[in-house]
Amino acid sequence: MNSLKEYIKGTGWAKFIAVMNILSGAFLILTGIVGIIAGISQGFIGIVFGALSILLGILTLMAGIKLWGTASNLQIYKSTEKEEDMKEAIKNLSDYFIWYGWAIAIALAMVPLGIIASLFLGSSMPGLLY
């Protein structure tokens, strides 16, 4: 199955997406820490969203690391054609989709939570709109 190397392209794009994932993951973790610190004095909503943001950040960061690993393995496979490199690439790619899938699921779960939190905050500040 050595002809597989001819079908491998876009590893540069994969590395770019990996870097974006790592950067956004780190940013989400920092945002979460700030949210928790603010939440300690401001209320529990900040703590909940801060914790979720940290979780989302860790998942995105892990996805980025796995994708970087995949792209590197594929680049090595293209030059060496060693079976082990392709196995590692497939393993890392599968892991990437699992981590990224969880990140999307958590982000989706945060949407209704955000709406509920907004309604809760809105109802606790009746004078806000007047």
Add this chain to the structure above:
Amino acid sequence: MNSLRGYIKGTGWEKFIAVMDMVSGALSIPIGIFLIILGINRWGTEEIASKLGAVLVIVIGTFAIPIGIFLIIAGIKLWRGAKNLENYKSTEKEEDMKEAIKNLSDYFTWRGRMEVVGLVISVFAIVFVIVILVLALWYGKGGS
């Protein structure tokens, strides 16, 4: 290289991400069109800050359309890649693995393009909002 099948997992997650990409892409296109129409309607205002706001909305709307198209194509490629990997797991045909690699490579290419467009629009929006705020403050202080 048949032992590769033992390393394939998470194809269900791939399909989930593919569906999410396609749905977000399908939502992004009408939102883009809506924003363009909204921006055109707000163009007639007198204030320069409002005019710039209308330009920002039009530009974001214009970028949302290619982002949506790229996301839909990426989603389709990822869905196909996941199907190819599932087929390879059951049949171990070399052709399925080749197709999977081809589709997944395409997925990352389209997704990368989408992220570039997203980055460009984010930077543009940040710069534009700063300009609008500065102008609004300037006119608010009685500048002419």
